[in-house]
Amino acid sequence: MPGSSFGHALRVTTFGESHGVAVGCVVDGCPAGVPLDASRISAWLARRRPGQGPHTSARAEADEPRILSGVYQGRTLGTPIAVMVENTDAKSQDYEGLADVFRPGHADFTWHARYGHRDPRGGGRASARETVGRVAAGAVAEAVLEALATASRRPPVRIVAWVQQMGPVTADSPDPAQLTVQRPEPMDHAVDPWTLTREQVDASPVRCPDAAASDRMLAALDDARRDRDSLGGVIRCVVFGVPAGWGDPVFDKLSGSLAHALGSLPAVKGVAFGSGFAAASMRGSQHNDPFVRQNSGAVGTATNYAGGLLGGISTGMPLVVDVAFKPVATIPQPQQAIGPEGPPQATTVTGRHDPCVLPRAVAIVEAAVALVLADHALRPARIEVVAGLEGA
Amino acid sequence: MPGSSFGHALRVTTFGESHGVAVGCVVDGCPAGVPLDASRISAWLARRRPGQGPHTSARAEADEPRILSGVYQGRTLGTPIAVMVENTDAKSQDYEGLADVFRPGHADFTWHARYGHRDPRGGGRASARETVGRVAAGAVAEAVLEALATASRRPPVRIVAWVQQMGPVTADSPDPAQLTVQRPEPMDHAVDPWTLTREQVDASPVRCPDAAASDRMLAALDDARRDRDSLGGVIRCVVFGVPAGWGDPVFDKLSGSLAHALGSLPAVKGVAFGSGFAAASMRGSQHNDPFVRQNSGAVGTATNYAGGLLGGISTGMPLVVDVAFKPVATIPQPQQAIGPEGPPQATTVTGRHDPCVLPRAVAIVEAAVALVLADHALRPARIEVVAGLEGA
Amino acid sequence: MPGSSFGHALRVTTFGESHGVAVGCVVDGCPAGVPLDASRISAWLARRRPGQGPHTSARAEADEPRILSGVYQGRTLGTPIAVMVENTDAKSQDYEGLADVFRPGHADFTWHARYGHRDPRGGGRASARETVGRVAAGAVAEAVLEALATASRRPPVRIVAWVQQMGPVTADSPDPAQLTVQRPEPMDHAVDPWTLTREQVDASPVRCPDAAASDRMLAALDDARRDRDSLGGVIRCVVFGVPAGWGDPVFDKLSGSLAHALGSLPAVKGVAFGSGFAAASMRGSQHNDPFVRQNSGAVGTATNYAGGLLGGISTGMPLVVDVAFKPVATIPQPQQAIGPEGPPQATTVTGRHDPCVLPRAVAIVEAAVALVLADHALRPARIEVVAGLEGA
């Protein structure tokens, strides 16, 4: 059964194995007329690319995307946009002998159980390299969001994510409840989501814009590496500029779609909106965000425990999403692996892997969020609005 | 755009407003020959029904499901199964005057922003009454899972959920990491997932099978009610008996589908698998569950931080999912509401509502999980297995 | 697997067996604000209802539709619209003894082969009674098309079908090639599609607006009835007012969607657009419709062999579709039936059936076309147009 597609109005299908010929995606449903070129996709892919520093995998893919279709003279045609990235630096020999070894914490066993026939090289399609297709599609989705904002004379949607936690270290960021459209003065946290740019995030080698925490995360990474171990963490993503009214109840609430897109990312163990699991301990009188009238006349809220979502539909306040990642499964120390037959055996996995996937996963989370938002931005809900479809 | 359907092989579409004529669902894709009658659906609906005690809403719907199609002589026909539950006790007058009031914490404002025209009575389709359709469909899904296990001569899939946390009170349950197929001896927790039945869960008025915690939760509910306030909480769901190999990478991983189904439930703020957000603080050497050979010869793991999922595919270990709910938004005290125009005003909402939705949400979570599992159980993955489709 | 849904932006799911509790549909994706009430659906259902005269089945269903959800104060809510029609006059005893008899020309055998367990009463879901759900949904679809035209200040889309052929009798209608937006003067055919109304069609007991042909069709029906036999025929559907530019290449071309919706109707053996099979004998110089500039400034064509479709997208010229129906399979004379075991046996089927389904199928064809058009009317294709989605 098909399982590699996401989205209803804007639908992405990803393809590719880690050490196969190529990875990529087809984005179908993109309206015609959206400015798009390969450099935009390249820029996104560069942010998830391995080999960027001492703390990431040594695999040095160029990851140059090739747009095969759907774009002409710098604008989308309304037809499927196929993007391919060749796998140029796949050292498959690193994985020899792994065909019959199920590494702990990896998908080897479950893929074997499901498919029987599998590609053991680099984890095949279970590798996080699959997310190249998601990120390329996210770049297209962001282009859609931008073009839509321009045509609607709205400020653009701004999606920015960062490493909020890495192992034992947590960044000093505002509580989601503070994250209304109004920046508090003073804003006494190291991370300032109201002004945060991707460039600022990228300035940290671990993509944590709290400089002190970034340093501590680097130290924690060094500790983990020295111990031949790995770290997990939390990425926080905030989105400014989503108008009130996006989300298609009931299964396709914005919350449902975000949970789907983020919950299907590799290594993700949890997804939370706004107050998240902390909401479980609150009372209604605290959690209910009081409504206010903004200066613009728009309805707003004085706090944002809701994380920008009520009834699964956007409120116009910033979206706030937290995504928990488990520590990287591949660690260079002996572990109990097993095969289809026989007892478990202590095995040390070789290969090139990050001790922590979080810095590279920032772009992956942003891409997932962009896909959800662009998909929902293209879903009409009222007849008088739909009528706008027909004009030109 | 359609947003009320879920599932690919087994697809449910729900319909209905809280105070409209009826709520219900159509389940399409159910194979022929599954034993099913209305009493099974009734039993599920009874568990989510309001009016069950002093701590739940006073609304007294009979919630008698009527199967309109798809079943003949006690077995499914392979055709769509439509189930309708009439809204017999809707006191719409309680909601008069709310058409232009956006209650804090509710979906009034966002539905207005999206649709313009909305049904203000009882929250319309944004009401948790929408989940009647989900629960009825969950009953069908469980029947599919049972019939499938019987035909495959497997033990049935056992889905059981409970209130793990309510406001300040947490039940004494084993850590997900302990939840392998092997019950530890001694098992020194108040909640014993290995033997837990729905009857045991229902024996607690708050559906918490830790008797002491149940009492404390009741006291917390009394406190909240006295303070004209409400509580949130966490429901934990465990599933025993899922074979290794369910889940369709990449977007339709079992984790992605579960996150979608659970993340789209009303009032949910977070979803987590196995170790969940705690994974962010672990190291790989701790989180990687060592493989073991079970007595049956099957591959197993010695711990279950993974929560029964690797690469988004089931491992054969118990699934463990946590779902965080925010406190109920409707509280009988003045709050800052607002309308399409004008300033916010202190408003006290009347109507019949639970001070905590968790006890009733147990069945809703179980239904969502059953829908995901039945959908995935019907997705073939290997050619030699698919061939089994054709015989009879 | 689900097979009872159609449409992408506007999606209908039908349910129900001929002699079960009810038949009906759920329409999801309908925008909010569309005027709709049960009388519109009743009017559509009345046109497909049996028991209307001496030439149709004696089954006398009231076919009163009940809208269960999705409509409030006479306008759609943007939520799923569930419509139920109870089966009140099902005489199941007529079908006793048919459980193990596969009638020739019926779906008994193939449903047995597929499902094993089936409802033999009145053909179960294979009965044309299933189309009640399609027709109810078609009524909703037409309401969407009307509301969209109103909001866009366009003339409404006008869908009208009639019985073009019944057995040996063919109506005198213009060739599709003549069916441009410009009514030729003089128009020397008995059927005048440019001005034809449903009332005019319904004025004929066989729904053929060529009065002479209508009389001959009645005579042919009498002949067939006397011979205990049945007739087939062709329904032609024309649609005026579809703007240029509807259709989503490549699989979801308007032609592909129409073929899907019409080709899945009971008893349909062929679907053709414009010149249809006659195109096979033409040359390009004849078939290519020359472009002209209309007085309005819009692009038009001087002929319409294309039937209003180029590249599967609407041209702005009238859509012309022909649908061929086989003769009714149920005839009151002995035929070679068979069972799961044993030799074929001469069997005479009883029950109430039309000797020709065409008059009642006119509304079914119109409904199918309305569903396709409304689905496509809601699919945005350009970024500057999509932006219209957001305003109000």
Place this chain on the structure above:
Amino acid sequence: MPGSSFGHALRVTTFGESHGVAVGCVVDGCPAGVPLDASRISAWLARRRPGQGPHTSARAEADEPRILSGVYQGRTLGTPIAVMVENTDAKSQDYEGLADVFRPGHADFTWHARYGHRDPRGGGRASARETVGRVAAGAVAEAVLEALATASRRPPVRIVAWVQQMGPVTADSPDPAQLTVQRPEPMDHAVDPWTLTREQVDASPVRCPDAAASDRMLAALDDARRDRDSLGGVIRCVVFGVPAGWGDPVFDKLSGSLAHALGSLPAVKGVAFGSGFAAASMRGSQHNDPFVRQNSGAVGTATNYAGGLLGGISTGMPLVVDVAFKPVATIPQPQQAIGPEGPPQATTVTGRHDPCVLPRAVAIVEAAVALVLADHALRPARIEVVAGLEGA
């Protein structure tokens, strides 16, 4: 909105413009373990390739398919199979000056009306070159059907199509009614579908296995070419070996899916099953195929007016489908073209085109049918059969 995908259990998405970088497809849902390599796809593409003789387009694409993913060691992985064919011989300069010219009979105008921004080179995505992706996917689908038959110990499904009519010339083939599983003796038609192979079809330069008709078709082609004109025609496709019981009522009947797949092909004006439009003139006593007991014990029919379909589900008799194609729109003589503004002007289109698309369309029709059948072969319908999914 997405429009480039087809299928539910086996889903193909095609991409690519005629003169863009590449055309191709992604096939998702293919089970693991199906033998597949590029040569199988090459063989299919060779049959639709232009430049094969004096009567086809002079464009000389190598059309070498590159499998980017989803296959490892000669067998499918259960993951998406991406196939790319580069556009190596696109002479875009032939199309210069056509950006603002809408050629009659082409999709130029309608694509302009829909998308505004379009790729005028060679028709962009409206070109029949789009079908490269469909044909490549059809090759995969046939591999699935073969592997499924092998695993089920059934004879393989045999799909074979030919040019039944080209312009004024019709091949001498058996009437669909004769096309039961039993070859009549003597079989006195020039085309013998019971034994017909693709090699025999390909032996005719116009893919008509009636040698005399083939010669007359060649002559008709020469006439048309001399007159700077083009021809249409009919392709007939028969399928032997489809078991009884494929098809998912009601919208996804096998007939509905075939009509969708075939009705969305470029230049198709009609689709018919079995007796097709001739059924309109028959009586039930003639059209109802009498049931017989085959020697194998299986249920069969003595005639096959039904074309292998009852209630839209396969009967076990051969499928018979006719597809009508309009004459090629591109003809090298002056015609009335038009632009966005201004009056129509006589224009002569240059470029390389076939005077008749039928010979190349044979593989396209076969591919469409293969896609439908493989999609339906993978849809379970009974619980006891579905249980076979789980074994290995």
